[in-house]
Amino acid sequence: MPSRLAGSTPAGLKLASPKLAGQPVIAGGGLAGLSVALHMDGPCIVLTPTPLGTDTASSLAQGGIAAALGPGDSPALHAADTLAAGAGLCDPDVVRAMTEAAPNAVQQLADWGVAFDRRTDGSFDLHLEAAHSHPRIAHGWGDRSGAAIMDALIRRIRETPRITVLEGASLEAVHAPEGRVEGVWIRHGGHDSYLPTGACVIASGGVGALYTEATSPRGNTGRGLAVAIRAGAALGDMEFVQFHPTALDTGRAGQRPLISEAVRGAGAVLIDETGARFTEELAPRDVVARAIAAHRRAGHRVFLDARLALGAKFAAHFPGITQVCRAEGIDPATMPIPVAPAVHYHMGGIAVDGHGRSTLAGLWACGEAACTGLHGANRLASNSLLEAFVTGRNVAGDIANHPLSTTHSPALSPPTLHQPPLHQHGDVGRLMSAEAGLLRDEAGLTRLLNALAPRVATDDHALIGALIAQAAWRRRESRGSHWRSDFPQTGLPQRFRQGPETMAALCRMSEEFV
Template structure:
């Protein structure tokens, strides 16, 4: 963290969105990676690929319709149309950058079907290693970009504002806090999966960017919508759960219990499948994904990463059903942005899972996340390329934030099945810590938003409000709004 870094845009997060923002900026910028570059990012772990209308029987309009249906009435239709329209061009651009997307025997892109898509439109790279293949290609690009300074093992701790605009940031690098003077900051730090015990996300992806944005006064939106992937691999070791991709069910694998009986529609939207599995487990059953007949001996070649994870857990997917449970996989909510990635605070942008554009609504359509990360990361970079970046004259005092372990609280009280009693209890347990702990703050805000939405919709299911409210709208708020509704929280926070 040298003084000459002052006055450069700071990008917090080096997943697909953050890297695309840096590459698209075309000017000196600082890219913060919470660990080693390419490690501990959800982008690198993505299996399913990127959704894009690339066939003669498909179109961006059909892609948009499927996205709107999955979003359960809370997508922003203009955003959906804009991003799905960009999808074919995004694939072409990634191909030009060198991403090795899979081809079929005729040499065309090998398109796959996933849940809630009416057309085969999922573009894979190296089978179920799509995210890793894309990131490998783009990391090489960013390391060769002379205008990007990559700082590893660094996280954004604080965004300082003056006159309602960004005036500087505090970055923790190798355990030491540094102040950088800049009026341009991008939050691309990922979602909140690390706040839950059963998750497919890396542990560091725990809502740090949302905490920083909330404290700075940015508007947040749709925080109650936390998507549980129906099929994570059940392992005997704690920590991140390996994902058994949607593509496995798209290839014909069946969900069965210990008796061998099917109990739900495998290709229903993710929220419905996740709830069906959770309910079956609650009724005392074990749940499995059976690929023996539909995929069989081709499993290791079609899904090599999943096959390896299964073998590491003592499971042979060719001859054995795969034990699965739901796990937190994606956060539809986040920092509210427009289609340029601008937030409610001038000088602050957000993209990727930390942001919320309105594309996903109440329930993300499979494989739209990498698409959004690419399109919006690029949009942010291009927007900042024409922004006048300065180093405000005043140096700022560091603001330190500790992070505790609240995974059990979130999983118990703000999980797949929710009610007012549990969400209120979650708030009670988290509130004493929100003044000094970013994880507690984000967890409390998720509980607050879930309490506010007194209906069931998409990934948000209230046992005490099981019906969908036809008049419900999206819920956006700032930290000041929450304090106005709940003065007790402000007293603890201050």
């Protein structure tokens, strides 16, 4: 019997439905959200604004999942690479737990039907990516690993009758009047409905679409983070926005195709229009991204050249990348690929502990929407799908251990939604890219705060942008993905949290921040 898939009609959700009231609500249809749902041992509801499996960063992921699966490798070596990339801000306990869980996670996904690519002896075909000391990236469908994983999990979701999927539905707000979740508002088919529940999981992805050029889906604007902080939860590490060095340079604004780090791992080199190399291709992402940006500012174009390393074998190794390149008139086997940095991942998010619990009772977060401490100031390549799956599993286990949090009597009538209509201004992307991009300084961040802070009460995009700007303004050093041209040195390691009091201060345009 398949899972219940509700379409985009408003009749899909009722206030006092005995079947839905009290069930955990999972906001997000990517790998993290599906992992929570599949690891639950009881009924739950998955909200996805688009048809299941579409418009998610998980489905777009190319590289795969990092895990110590090959000879000579170990979770300890994987942890050491993760800590090094994180530039002093990773939580070592979280890193240790995640890297130790990685081999089992890959095996569990394989057992669930994920078609990982294998060698002739049946072992995992492992790729090498930047800042990894060993080949440890398990991948599927060539360079379409995220799609391979999501395909298997969506099939499993559809075969699980206890999971209700509401397509065309989004989380609008969380009701937590006494510091504990009591229910959620859901927009479904153009109508807002209230659902009593004591357990909400935000797995809604990152913030990349707040910038003009990003590899992220257009829906990744940090909306789940805005819902969380408006309800009373704290956010962490908001200033750390990772730029991928090699997005396809289409010359257009908006979502850009990714040229996977695995292409450089396979031997491709970065050159300019003269054919000269100018940086170390397998350095950490922030280093390579800044090198490319600096070379472009100096008037050069930048290309990823795989002609010698792969040539005619490129399409067999990277069929998805070949397809998107050919759509732009580029044959990677015979032509260099034009590339430029683009926003790719957010290390910050809803501050959670090792169980995925936020600072608001009854609210959990996982995947890119969460700030777990795994990534520190700069995510190591291919740790994101790993984190999404494992943290989803952890959240499901924690909810199962807190049965009272999911047992809730339906209210006789929904509480009032004390939230004004959220107006979103089209210039946020331009402002974010100009002032909170790869290179930042006090003057630019101050301009950004002055532009966005007056809007935060009525605009979720402005709220998240202002929180990123405020955290970046406060961090007067350069570390990992956060680079201040006016403070190029690295200071003492410290992590910042922002809660509702920060949002209130932004609303007041406090002199402390601007």
